[in-house]
Amino acid sequence: MDDQLSDIPWYSTDWFSWDTISQFSWDNRWVLYLLALIPLFLVLKWIYRALSRQKLPIAMRSSKISRNILNLVRLLPDILLILILALLIVALARPQKTNEKVEQWTEGIDIMLVIDISQSMQIEDFKPNRLEAAKDVAEKFISGRFQDRIGMVIFSGDAYSLSPLTTDYELLKTYIEDINFDMIENRGTAIGSALAVATNRMRESDSQSKVVILLSDGDNTAGNIDPITAANIASAYGIKLYTIAIGREGKVPFGKDFFGRPRMVENTMDETTLREIADIGSGEFFRVSDNEALNRVFELIDQYEKAEIQETRYRDTSDFYRIYIYWALCLFLFWLLLKSTFISNVLYD
Secondary structure, three states, rough: HOOOOOOOOOOOOEEEHHHHOOEEEOOOHHHHHHHHHHHHHHHHHHHHHHHHHHHHHOOHHHOOOOOHHHHHHHHHOHHHHHHHHHHHHHHHHEEEEEEEEEEEEOOOOEEEEEEEOOHHHHOOOOOOOHHHHHHHOOOOOOOHHOOEEEEEEEEEOOOOEEEEEEEEHHHHHHHHOOOOOOOOOOOOHHHHHHHHHHHHHHHOOOOOOEEEEEEOOOOOOOOOOOOOHHHHHHHHEEEEEEEEEOOOOEEEEEEEEEOOEEEEEEOOOOHHHHHHHHHHHOOOOEEEOOOOHHHHHHHHHHHHHHHOOOEEEEEEEEOOOOHHHHHHHHHHHHHHHOOHHHHHHHHOO
């Protein structure tokens, strides 16, 4: 914006447009109130002139009084004086334009999202199902981060690294949208393997804060590494572990029966392992049973794992009072021209 103002020549009338004036900040804003005193000054000037001028009693018929353009032109010096004073007041108020550049930076946090895509994540106690609810909150969580590197691991019977740590949040959201139950053939729930893959992705990270968020709805039934062993390895690399147990216990809807009605199945969950993983990883365990609770948990983790954002501000201030001084000087020279030539006699006679 400053560059645009700098491109306007000083003699341009654009300096008096509202679009230009509205961009200014005023270093001495209170000076602008003096503009209200200009009419008072003119009234006093005209009163003084009227009292000091000699008047001759001449009787004239109104029909003899001719209308002449000079009756208006004689006001020109006073109009110029008004403009000169107004321009000087504007210049004294010191119009400025400040261009502020803000740079935000943070050391950032490395976060690995570990999401269960086993067949039980199709259960519909969450809307539309557990996996879709998890994908939705994961996208919202990513949108709320700033300069944090985020990666993803998905797992069922095997664990698969879907994305390495990255700050390309749009790419991450695309990966999340594409997650489905057919991405891993082996059935089961390999929690230990998922933690091992996430740890392997983060072990060479030099970030001061490393976090794994594990979301699962079942017990460890697959994989070649025990979850507790995997949690201890992660902890040794300084990784904090949050675990989220998703789903209700008891009768839950899972698909449709022959008549199109919700089919109810029995669901159980062993929280013990997930709690122990969180304890080992100095994190926290959460149990959620609906979409709203899942959203709250991710919001809470988002608050826990916030790096301090630091700002560096650069202020570049440009003054434009000279423009109005130039205009005032030009009008003052014109005013002197009127006062120093025969025109002044015409104006006053």
